[in-house]
Amino acid sequence: MLELIADPSFAASIPRFVTPILLAALGGALCERAGVFNIALEGFLLVGAFAAVLGAYFSGTPYIGALAAVAAGMALGLIFAEFNLRRGGDSIVVSIAINLLAAGLTTFFLRAIFDVTGAFSDPAIAGFAPVRLPLIEDIPWLGPILSGQSPLFYLALACVPFLHIFLARHRLGLRIRAAGENPQALRAGGVSPRRVQLLALVACGALCGLGGAQLSIANVNLFVENMSAGRGWIAVVAVLLTRGRPWPLFFIALLFGAVDSLSFRVQGLGLAQQFTDMMPYLATLIVLVALSWWRAKRTKGDAS
Amino acid sequence: MQVALNNVTVRFGPVTAVDNVSLGIAPGEIHALVGENGAGKSTLMNALFGLVSLASGSISVDGAPCRWTLPQEAIARGLGMVHQHFMLQEHMTVLENIVLCAEPLGRFGFVDFARARARLDEIARTHGVKVDHDRLVGRLSVGERQAVEILKVLYREAELLILDEPTAVLTPQEKDRLFATLRSFRAAGKAIVLITHKLDEVMEIADRVSVMRAGHLVASSSLEDTSKEEIARGIVGGELPAPRTRRVQEPGAVVLAVDEIVVARRGRDVGPLSFQLRAGEIVGIAGVSGNGQSELVRALTGLAPAVSGSIALCGKDIVAFDVEARRRQGMSYIPEDRQRMGLALGASVSENAGAGHDDRNAFAAGPFLKHGAMADFARSLIERYRIRVAGPRAAAATMSGGNKQKLVVGRELSRNSPLVIAENPTWGVDIGAIDFIHGELMRMRDEGHAILLVSTELDEVIALSDRILVMYDGAIAGDVSGGEASRDRVGALMTSKSADALGKVA
Numbered sequence: 001m002l003e004l005i006a007d008p009s010f011a012a013s014i015p016r017f018v019t020p021i022l023l024a025a026l027g028g029a030l031c032e033r034a035g036v037f038n039i040a041l042e043g044f045l046l047v048g049a050f051a052a053v054l055g056a057y058f059s060g061t062p063y064i065g066a067l068a069a070v071a072a073g074m075a076l077g078l079i080f081a082e083f084n085l086r087r088g089g090d091s092i093v094v095s096i097a098i099n100l101l102a103a104g105l106t107t108f109f110l111r112a113i114f115d116v117t118g119a120f121s122d123p124a125i126a127g128f129a130p131v132r133l134p135l136i137e138d139i140p141w142l143g144p145i146l147s148g149q150s151p152l153f154y155l156a157l158a159c160v161p162f163l164h165i166f167l168a169r170h171r172l173g174l175r176i177r178a179a180g181e182n183p184q185a186l187r188a189g190g191v192s193p194r195r196v197q198l199l200a201l202v203a204c205g206a207l208c209g210l211g212g213a214q215l216s217i218a219n220v221n222l223f224v225e226n227m228s229a230g231r232g233w234i235a236v237v238a239v240l241l242t243r244g245r246p247w248p249l250f251f252i253a254l255l256f257g258a259v260d261s262l263s264f265r266v267q268g269l270g271l272a273q274q275f276t277d278m279m280p281y282l283a284t285l286i287v288l289v290a291l292s293w294w295r296a297k298r299t300k301g302d303a304s
Numbered sequence: 305m306q307v308a309l310n311n312v313t314v315r316f317g318p319v320t321a322v323d324n325v326s327l328g329i330a331p332g333e334i335h336a337l338v339g340e341n342g343a344g345k346s347t348l349m350n351a352l353f354g355l356v357s358l359a360s361g362s363i364s365v366d367g368a369p370c371r372w373t374l375p376q377e378a379i380a381r382g383l384g385m386v387h388q389h390f391m392l393q394e395h396m397t398v399l400e401n402i403v404l405c406a407e408p409l410g411r412f413g414f415v416d417f418a419r420a421r422a423r424l425d426e427i428a429r430t431h432g433v434k435v436d437h438d439r440l441v442g443r444l445s446v447g448e449r450q451a452v453e454i455l456k457v458l459y460r461e462a463e464l465l466i467l468d469e470p471t472a473v474l475t476p477q478e479k480d481r482l483f484a485t486l487r488s489f490r491a492a493g494k495a496i497v498l499i500t501h502k503l504d505e506v507m508e509i510a511d512r513v514s515v516m517r518a519g520h521l522v523a524s525s526s527l528e529d530t531s532k533e534e535i536a537r538g539i540v541g542g543e544l545p546a547p548r549t550r551r552v553q554e555p556g557a558v559v560l561a562v563d564e565i566v567v568a569r570r571g572r573d574v575g576p577l578s579f580q581l582r583a584g585e586i587v588g589i590a591g592v593s594g595n596g597q598s599e600l601v602r603a604l605t606g607l608a609p610a611v612s613g614s615i616a617l618c619g620k621d622i623v624a625f626d627v628e629a630r631r632r633q634g635m636s637y638i639p640e641d642r643q644r645m646g647l648a649l650g651a652s653v654s655e656n657a658g659a660g661h662d663d664r665n666a667f668a669a670g671p672f673l674k675h676g677a678m679a680d681f682a683r684s685l686i687e688r689y690r691i692r693v694a695g696p697r698a699a700a701a702t703m704s705g706g707n708k709q710k711l712v713v714g715r716e717l718s719r720n721s722p723l724v725i726a727e728n729p730t731w732g733v734d735i736g737a738i739d740f741i742h743g744e745l746m747r748m749r750d751e752g753h754a755i756l757l758v759s760t761e762l763d764e765v766i767a768l769s770d771r772i773l774v775m776y777d778g779a780i781a782g783d784v785s786g787g788e789a790s791r792d793r794v795g796a797l798m799t800s801k802s803a804d805a806l807g808k809v810a
Contacts, residue, residue, distance in 0.1 A: 170414050171407045178393050178404055185391035189405030190376025 010265055012144035016219045017264070018257030019153045020045060020211040020228075024235035025253050026159050027073075027207030032244035033167060034200035035180035035193070040080060040095040041208055041239075042232025043102030048073045048212020050106040053125055053223040054113070062128045066152070066213045073209025076102070077201040085194045085201075099232075107225050121222035128152065128218040150218035152210055159207070164246040176200050180244075208232070230280070231260070237284050241291060252287070259283040305331055305366060305382055305463035305495055307352070312361035314344075314351050321347040323519040324361070329464065334486060334496045336506040339516035339539055340734035345499050348516070349466050353385055354378045379406075384462030386453045388469040388499075394442035398435050398452050399424075402459050420459075427458050431488050446593060447478035454485065464495040471505060473760065475592050476795035483509050501735070502763075503532050517541050540735060555770070556583035558616075559634075559722050559754035560604075565613030567599040574599040574778040576613060581754045583722065586745065588769030588786075589758040592798050596778040597758050598640070601727050604756070605637050606630045618722055631660060636716040640727040640758075646712040647700045654696035657682035657715050685714040689740070706733035713741050717748060724748060727758045742768060762791060762798075774798055 024041045031038035048069040055068025080098060083089040107117075114120045130148040137147035167173040175196045178186040183193035215231075216223050234256050242248035263279035307329040314322040322344045329335050337345050350356045352363060354372040363370050365381055372378050392401050403420045410416035421437060428434040435444070435451050444452065450470060457465055467486075471479045486496055486509060500506060506513055507527070514524040515538035523530070523538045558580050566575035574596035581587050591597055602608035604615060606627040615622050617633050625633065639645035647656050658667050658678035667678050682696035689710040693703050700708065713729060726745060730738040745768060749755055759765050765772055766789045774782040774797035782797040 169417070170412075171409060172413065174396075174400060174404055174407065174415060177396065181393045181395055182391070185393060186405065188375065188385075188387065188391040190374060190379055191405045 008141060008144050010261065011141065012148065013264075014254075014258050014261045015145060015149045015153045016214070017261040018253055019150070019156050019214040019218070020231050021235050021238065021257050021260070022156045022250065022253035023152070023159070023211030023214065024208045024232055025238040025249050026156070026163055026246065027204035027211070028235055028239035029163065029242070029244035029246060029249055030176065030200040030207075031197075031204045032239050033180045034176040034197045035183060036080075036084065036197050036201060037091040038080065038095060038201065038204060039092065039236050040076070040098035040102075040232075041204075041235045042228050042230070043095075043099040044073050044076050044205055044208030045212045045215065045228040045232045045235075046102045046106055046226065047076055048209035049216035049227055050109065050212070050223055051209065052213035052215075052217045053120065054109075056126045056217045056221075057122060057124050060124065060126050062126050062213075062217050065126065065217045066128075066210060069209035069213040070206045071209070073205035073207070073212070074202045075205070076208075077203075077205030078198075080205075081198045081201045085197055103226060106223075110223065110225065117225075119222055119224040125217065125221045127221040150214060152214045152218055155210065156214075160246050160250045167246070172196070172199065211235075234260075234280055234284060237288075241287065255287065256280060256283060307383075307464055307495065308364045309348070309352060310362050310364065312348065312351055312363070313359045314347055314356055315359040320359075320519055322351065325516070325519075325521045326361075327514060327521060327524065329495050329497060330512075331463070331495045332490055332493045333511045334490055334498060334509055336498045336500060336510035336513040337516065338500060338503070338506060338513060338535060340736065343516040343539075343734075344519040345516050346468060349385070349468065349497065349499065352378070353383060353466070376405075379460055379462075382461065382463040383466070384457030384460055384464065385466045386450070386457060386468065386470060388472065390449050390453055392441045392449060392452060395440065397438050397440055398444070398455075399437040401441050401452055402456050406460050423459060424455065427455065430492070431458065431485060433458065433485055446473045447475065447481070450474065450478075450482065462494070464497070465489065466497045466499070468499045469501065470498070471500065471502065473593065475798050476762065476791055477799055479505075503535055506535065507532055515539055553584055553750070555585040556752060559583050559618060560756070561614075561616040562604070563614045563616070565600075565603055565615060566611040567596075567603040567608060568611050569596070569599050569778065572778055573611060575611075577780055578613075579773055579780065579783075581723070581756055583754050584749060584752045585770045586749050586755040586757055586768050588765035588772040589756065589775055590762060590765045590772055590794050590798060591760065591775035591781075593760045595775045595798075597760075597775050598727075599778075600775070601637075601725060601758055604725060605635065631719075631721070634722040636719045636721040636724045638713055638716050638724070638726040638729050640731060642705070642708045642712050647708055649699065649701040651700060652697050653686070653691075653693055653700055653703070653711065654679045654682040656700045656711060657685050657696070660715065660719065681718075685711065685718065689714040706737040709733050709741070710737060713744060717744055720753075722753060724753055724755045725758070726755060728760060729757070730759075730761065730764060738764075762794060765789075766791065766794065 024045050027044070028038060028041050051072035052065040052069035056062050056065030059065065076098060080094055084091050084094045110120055111117060128150040131151055131154065133147040137143045167177060175186065175191055179193040179196040186193045186196070212228070215227055238249055238252040238256060242252055260280045263276040267273055267276045309325060309327045312322055312325050313320065325348060339345050347356060351358055354375050354377055357373065370381060393404065399417060399420060402424065403415060408416045408419040424437065433451055433455055435448050435455065441449060441452060470482060474482060489496055498510060510527055512524065512526050513530060513535060515522050515535055517539065560581040563578050564576040566573050577600060579587070589597055589600070599608065603610045606625060610623060617630065617635060620633060622630050622633055643649065648659070654675070655678065658673070658681060661667050667674055679696040685691065686693060686696070691703070691707045691710045693707060700711070703711065709729070717724065729745070730741050733741070745755055745757065757765060757768055770786045772784045772786065772789050772794060773780050774784065774794055776798060784794060
C-alpha cells in the first residue's frame with residue numbers, strides 16, 4: 001500500500017481525478033454562495049461528458065468538444081433556473097429531475113446518434129493531449145503531477161484563486177454573496193436576486209461542463225453510460241462541507257480526488273471492486289465526522 | 305429637493321391602503337409622519353419609492369412628474385430609505401454592504417474599493433457618520449448597523465431620506481446621536497421624512513408633522529401650529545385613553561426565584577443571574593437587545609438548558625423540567641416572535657387559541673380534540689380582546705400583526721398562571737393595542753400574578769414595572785425600583801455596567 005502511494009505514476013494520476021470533482025465543486029460553490037441549492041452537479045457532469053464527446057467526435061478537435069460541454073452545461077443551468085427560479089419548483093425536486101434527465105438523455109442520444117449501447121469509443125473522438133511544462137516536469141516527484149496534465153486541469157487550478165478574488169472583489173461576486181445571504185436586502189437595493197442566481201447557475205453549468213469534458217475527452221477518449229459515477233455527488237459534499245469557499249474547496253477536492261485515484265489503483269491489488277468503489281464515500285464520511293468533531297471542539301473552546 | 309405627492313391612492317385588491325393623500329416634502333426640513341400601524345404611512349412611502357404602484361395620483365420631484373416602477377429609479381433620482389428592519393448582509397463587511405448595488409467599478413467589473421473608501425471618508429468629514437469599514441456587520445451593535453444604513457443612503461447621494469421607525473431599536477444615547485446626525489442633514493439642505501410612533505421625538509426634532517389614520521391624511525401642519533395632544537388625538541381619531549393610575553400594593557410570596565443561573569451563548573456565557581419575582585409585581589428587564597435577555601428567557605421557559613444554577617417556580621425547582629412541565633407548573637409565555645413562536649400561522653385561530661390548553665379536559669376527550677369547545681374559547685378571546693379576524697376558523701396568518709399579538713396575549717393570560725413572562729409584548733403593534741396589552745398586564749398584576757416584562761422599549765418598562773433590572777453584557781447591571789426609574793438613569797445602565805457611569809447621570 002505504501003509502495004503504491006509512493007509510486008510516481010500514482011501521484012501523476014491524481015490530477016485526472018481531482019479535475020472533474022474540483023470543476024464541478026467550484027460551479028456548485030457559485031450556486032451555494034448565491035443561495036441556490038443545486039445538487040444536480042452529477043447530472044451536469046454527465047451531460048458535459050457526453051456533449052464533449054459529441055463535439056470532439058464531429059469537429060475533430062477537443063477544444064470544440066470542451067466548448068460543446070460548456071454550452072450543454074449552461075443549457076442545463078438555464079433549465080434549472082427556469083423550473084426553480086421562475087416557476088418556483090423546489091430545488092431538490094428540480095435537482096433530482098435533472099439528474100434523472102441527464103442519465104436518460106445521454107443514454108438515449110448515445111443510441112440515437114452513435115447507434116451503440118453502454119459505451120461509445122471511436123478513434124475519431126479527439127482527446128486533449130497532455131500539456132508538458134518544460135522546466136517543471138524535471139522536478140522530482142512534483143514534476144509528473146504538475147506537468148503532463150490536460151489543459152482543463154490547469155484551468156481548474158487557475159479557477160480557484162480567480163473565484164476567490166471574484167467573490168471577494170467583483171461586482172457580480174458581491175451580489176452573488178448578497179443573493180445567498182439576504183436576497184431581500186439585495187432587492188431593496190434595486191438588484192434582482194433571481195437574475196444573480198440565474199447567472200450563478202449558468203456559470204455553474206459551464207464549469208460542470210468542463211468537468212465532464214475532463215472525464216470523457218481527457219482522462220479517456222470515450223463515453224460510457226453514467227460515467228460521472230458519483231463524482232458530482234462528491235462535489236456536492238465538498239461544496240456543503242466548505243460552504244462554497246474556494247480555497248477550502250480546493251483542498252477537499254484534492255483529498256477526494258486522491259482517494260478516488262487510490263481506489264482505482266488498489267483494484268489492481270486484487271481487492272474486491274465493491275470495496276474499492278466504496279473508498280471515496282468512506283473518505284467523505286470520515287471527513288464529515290472529523291469536521292463536525294473539530295467544529296464542536298472549536299465552539300466549545302469559544303464558549304469557555 | 306422638493307417632493308410632492310398629489311392625490312395619491314394605493315389599493316391592494318379591494319382594500320384602499322392610501323386614500324387620496326397629498327403631501328409636500330421640502331428641503332432642509334424634518335417631516336414627521338405619524339399614525340397607528342396600518343394607517344398607511346409605510347405604504348405611502350413605499351409608493352413614493354416605487355415599491356408599490358399608484359391606483360391614481362402622481363408624484364413629482366422638483367416640479368417634474370415621476371413615474372417610476374423600480375426602486376433603483378427612485379434611488380437614482382436621489383431618494384433613500386432606511387428600513388425599519390435593516391437590509392444588511394451580516395456576513396459582509398461594512399464597506400461591502402455600503403457599496404452593494406451601487407458599486408464603483410474598476411477594470412473588468414471589479415469593485416474599486418479604494419474609491420468607495422475615499423468617498424466615505426468625505427462623508428465622515430461632512431456629517432460625522434463613521435463606522436469602521438472593515439468590520440463584519442454581524443458583529444455591529446444595532447446603533448452601528450443603523451449608521452451603516454444611513455451611510456448607504458448618503459453614499460448614493462440621496463437628497464431625500466426616509467427613516468422608518470429609526471429609534472425603535474436604539475438606546476437613548478444612540479437616539480441622541482442619530483438626531484444630531486439628522487440635524488446635520490437638515491442644515492445641509494436635505495429633506496428628511498421620519499416615520500415614528502413616538503410623539504416625544506416628533507416634538508423634539510420635527511419641523512412639520514403629518515398624521516395619517518386609516519389611509520387618510522388627517523392633519524399636516526408645522527410643529528408650532530399644533531400640540532402633542534392634538535397630534536395624539538389625530539392618530540387615534542378621538543379622545544385619548546386616560547392615563548393609567550397605578551395601584552400601590554405590597555408584593556406577596558415569591559413566585560419565581562432565580563439563583564445563579566448561567567446560560568450558554570456563542571462567545572460568552574450569560575450570567576450568573578440571580579433575582580426574585582413576587583406575586584403582584586411586575587419586574588421589568590430592560591436592556592439593549594442582545595445583552596442576554598433572550599438567553600435568560602429561553603432558560604426560564606425551558607427552550608434552552610441552563611449550564612448551572614437553579615430556578616424555582618412556586619417553590620419547586622424546575623431546572624430539570626421541559627417546556628410543557630414548566631407550563632403546567634404555572635408559567636405562561638408571550639414570546640417576542642409571534643410569527644414563529646407565538647402562533648402556527650397556517651393553523652386556524654381556534655387551533656391557536658387552544659394550543660397549550662390541549663391537555664385540559666375542556667378541550668380534549670382522550671386523544672381527540674373538542675373542536676367545538678376550542679372554537680367557543682376562540683370566540684370568547686376574539687370578543688374580549690377585540691381581535692379583528694373573520695372568525696375562529698380563519699387561518700392565523702390572515703390577521704394583522706397587532707391582532708396576532710392580541711391572540712397570543714389572550715391565550716397566554718387566560719391560562720391564569722402564577723407567572724407570566726412577556727417578551728417585548730407590544731413590539732410592532734399600534735397605540736390602541738399597546739394600551740390594551742398594557743392594561744391586561746396591569747390587571748394581571750393587580751390580581752396577584754407575577755409578571756416578568758422583558759422589553760427593549762424603555763418607556764414601556766418604566767411605565768409598567770414595579771422594579772427594573774437592567775441587563776448589560778450578560779449580567780444584571782442595575783436594579784432600580786420603579787419609583788426612581790428615569791430614562792437617563794436606566795439608559796446609562798443599558799450602555800455601561802460601571803457604577804460610575806450611573807453616578808454621572810444620577
